[in-house]
Amino acid sequence: MSFSNDIKMIRHKCLMSQTEFAEALGVSFATVNRWESGRSKPNFKTMKLINSFCEAQGIDFDVSKQLMEEEQA
Structure with missing residues (x-):
């Protein structure tokens, strides 16, 4: 799943x-x-904010996976 789809999915799960x-x-x-x-x-700092937001909402979002995908692209 691409980052853009991940962000959309996170947002939709939170309505x-x-x-x-x-x-x-x-x-x-x-x-x-x-x-x-x-x-x-987003930059690394914002990725950490997204990760914290997801943790607070009980949503699985793996920042390290996102960063590794970004490096491979």
Whole structure:
């Protein structure tokens, strides 16, 4: 599964809009939109925030897997 699909899946599991998800992470709506469209990826610090968010919501999100996939791309 691609990162953009992972982000969309996380957001949908939480029943959040892109705006709500962005506010929860402290980023802009446009940033979440770019992640979901595959135009950009978050930096390491933001990946850790996403991981913490997922842990708090009980969602499995493996940051190390995401980073390894990014290195291989």
